Amino acid sequence: MSKKSRPVGRAERAAAAMHEQQQQERRRRNLMVGGVVLALLVIIVGGYFLSRALDTSKDVQAPAAGGSKYGLTIGPDDAPHDVVIYEDFLCPYCGQLEDASRDDLARLAADGKVQVEYRPFNLLSTIGDYSERSAAVFAVVLDKSGPDVAKKLHDLLYENQPSESGPFPSDDDLIKLAVEAGADEAELKKGLAAGDGKAWVGDATQAALDAGVRGTPTVLLDGKVFQDGRTMDDLASNLVDKIG
Amino acid sequence: MATRVTGWLGLLARLVTGGVWIAAGAVKLPDPAQSVDAVRAYQLLPASLVEPVGQLLPVVEIVVGATLVLGLLTRASALVSALLFVAFIIGIASVWARGITIDCGCFGGGGYDPDAASKYPWEIARDGALLLVSLFVAWLPSTRLALDSVLFGRVPEPEGP
Numbered sequence: 001m002s003k004k005s006r007p008v009g010r011a012e013r014a015a016a017a018m019h020e021q022q023q024q025e026r027r028r029r030n031l032m033v034g035g036v037v038l039a040l041l042v043i044i045v046g047g048y049f050l051s052r053a054l055d056t057s058k059d060v061q062a063p064a065a066g067g068s069k070y071g072l073t074i075g076p077d078d079a080p081h082d083v084v085i086y087e088d089f090l091c092p093y094c095g096q097l098e099d100a101s102r103d104d105l106a107r108l109a110a111d112g113k114v115q116v117e118y119r120p121f122n123l124l125s126t127i128g129d130y131s132e133r134s135a136a137v138f139a140v141v142l143d144k145s146g147p148d149v150a151k152k153l154h155d156l157l158y159e160n161q162p163s164e165s166g167p168f169p170s171d172d173d174l175i176k177l178a179v180e181a182g183a184d185e186a187e188l189k190k191g192l193a194a195g196d197g198k199a200w201v202g203d204a205t206q207a208a209l210d211a212g213v214r215g216t217p218t219v220l221l222d223g224k225v226f227q228d229g230r231t232m233d234d235l236a237s238n239l240v241d242k243i244g
Numbered sequence: 245m246a247t248r249v250t251g252w253l254g255l256l257a258r259l260v261t262g263g264v265w266i267a268a269g270a271v272k273l274p275d276p277a278q279s280v281d282a283v284r285a286y287q288l289l290p291a292s293l294v295e296p297v298g299q300l301l302p303v304v305e306i307v308v309g310a311t312l313v314l315g316l317l318t319r320a321s322a323l324v325s326a327l328l329f330v331a332f333i334i335g336i337a338s339v340w341a342r343g344i345t346i347d348c349g350c351f352g353g354g355g356y357d358p359d360a361a362s363k364y365p366w367e368i369a370r371d372g373a374l375l376l377v378s379l380f381v382a383w384l385p386s387t388r389l390a391l392d393s394v395l396f397g398r399v400p401e402p403e404g405p
Contacts, residue, residue, distance in 0.1 A: 025397075033396065044304060
């Protein structure tokens with residue numbers, strides 16, 4: 001009996017040892033996989049924080065509405081809210097935002113609930129010179145004909161916004177829009193010929209970049225970058241809700 | 245014999261998809277703000293998710309690319325890669341269907357692009373092909389020159405009598 005059981009016992013012991021070894025191997029393997037997964041997660045979380053640190057789009061240190069030399073302000077100084085919109089007359093999203101927010105912002109400004117400053121600059125210079133030319137005409141009109149006429153031109157420029165792929169309105173077309181808004185044609189042409197507009201646009205663009213603005217439209221509500229919205233329509237209605 | 249060939253094909257597939265991920269992530273990583281803008285332009289995610297997704301995406305792309313190239317956790321990485329391609333295909337198809345014309349932002353860039361509609365079919369085809377390659381890698385039990393086989397080895401098979 002005992003003689004017979006010995007070899008069976010040996011085989012069982014061998015099998016048990018093998019089993020134990022396999023289990024150890026499996027444990028080691030699971031630990032390794034867990035360790036690698038953990039290491040990868042650490043890398044991803046670290047990378048995320050690096051990425052967040054590199055994203056400076058919310059670090060905009062801009063003068064409050066009514067406080068810049070390069071903008072058009074509507075609404076009273078003592079309004080409880082302060083909105084600044086950095087924009088480019090060619091940027092399609094600026095056109096969408098303008099379309100969705102103009103009437104409400106104008107109404108709220110008239111009611112004294114908000115002061116809004118529109119700050120056009122030349123962001124899309126790589127596409128062509130329309131951004132610069134349109135902003136230059138706007139600048140001269142603002143300087144010579146005042147904010148009311150400049151606001152009308154601002155609105156007209158967006159209503160007649162060309163596609164980013166052209167064709168682009170000529171200077172004469174832009175002057176025609178300005179005259180439609182109520183600008184004095186002779187004064188405007190004189191200002192443009194003297195290069196006043198382009199100088200203003202250059203300075204406005206530098207001021208925007210210095211403030212940390214890196215895209216358009218950049219909307220600031222009470223000094224903070226406002227991006228709450230899936231679409232420009234959402235953004236506009238959320239902005240209006242916050243103010244009104 | 246067949247497994248030997250597929251093992252080498254698996255290596256090739258890993259290098260192709262992994263290389264694409266690394267390139268796509270590396271271009272975006274230095275400018276996360278642009279990546280966030282590109283995600284925003286799809287008008288798909290709620291505003292609160294746009295920023296974390298845009299910032300995280302380049303990092304995840306580089307990590308998935310690196311694990312695929314190295315052959316680290318190969319099958320899981322290939323599955324993640326496949327899921328990302330499915331998400332991108334849905335994203336591009338959705339902007340196409342909604343008539344939104346944007347640069348897909350696949351390799352940096354992003355935002356409005358008037359000529360986008362003509363590029364969508366090719367972008368979807370490219371992502372579809374890379375999706376299939378990823379699934380092929382995930383389907384293979386093992387591939388050649390993978391870090392997995394060095395690190396984890398194999399659980400020893402029970403030996404014969």
